[in-house]
Amino acid sequence: MADGWEGRVARGFRLARVAGEVLSADRRLLALPLLAALCSLVALLAAASLARRLSGGEDAVGVIAPVWSAAYAVSFVTIFFNVALVHVIAARWRGEPASVAGGVAIAARRAATIAGWAVLTTTVGLALKLLERLTLGVSRLVFGIVAGGGWSIASFFVVPVLALERRGPMRALRRSARIVRERWAGGLVGATPIALAMLTVLVPILALALIGVVQFALELTLPGLTAMAVALAAGVALWVVSVVLSQVFALAVYQHATGAPCHEGFAAADLERPRVGRLLRRSR
Helix, strand or coil, X not given: CCCCHHHHHHHHHHHHHHHHHHHHHCHHHHHHHHHHHHHHHHHHHHHHHXXXXXXXXXXXXXXXXXXXXXXXXXXXXXXXXXXXXXXXXXXXXXXXXXXXXXXXXXHHHCHHHXXXXXXXXXXXXXXXXXXXXXXXXXXXXXXXXXXXXXXXXXXXXXXXXXXXXXXXXXXXXXXXXXXXXXXXXXXXXXXXXXXXXXXXXXXXXXXXXXXXXXXXXXCCHHXXXXXXXXXXXXXXXXXXXXXXXXHHHHHHHHHXXXXXXXCCCCCHHHHCCCCHHHHHHHHC
């Protein structure tokens, strides 16, 4: 099979379509990221309360601690429910009964590991943001793309590893990076169609929110609040769907890489290492 850019894009859209079919077949999966969204809101409110107590001075701790606390709270909640989601999907692909409550119970058993990974990813994420702010001009953009993109790719399979293997945060990161390097280096193209589809839907949502803000500013209070409320609800729904699709895709690639059972809709050829064709050509 040719491994040109067109082939990679076509492969990505096929994988994204099957991920959508998995969600359509069981929409109860949406409950877990929805719970994550609600718990993240509670966590942000708690972090905001902590920030008011810590930000009385101008010292670095008074600034960084509240920001880190808020980011950590959201990170932990998101990872926790993603681990639960991946466990449920993987169990069903194995033909085992799995419920949302069962997934949450499994995630609770791995709470200490999830907390450790949340500390690591939050700290690295904020450190990258601080380093990015220290750069100027084009260098800032390049640093953001290279450093942020590299971290995202290296940690792409951490959630499946946390959900299905007994590994600590650092070992999970090394395991994820190894899968990326050995199986899907440079070929995480299945996430691109998902992101593009979400972006296509996001644009009108943002437009509706802007209309609401303008209406509210023009003292059209009820229409403005209604438009903003609808936009907020649509944004949350979009985020929930994107989380499920992304985790289904990541799990499918992970399962194929480890030889575990996968959804029958995912073709093995689409889950193979995308650079095989290029490597064969070079070896000749």
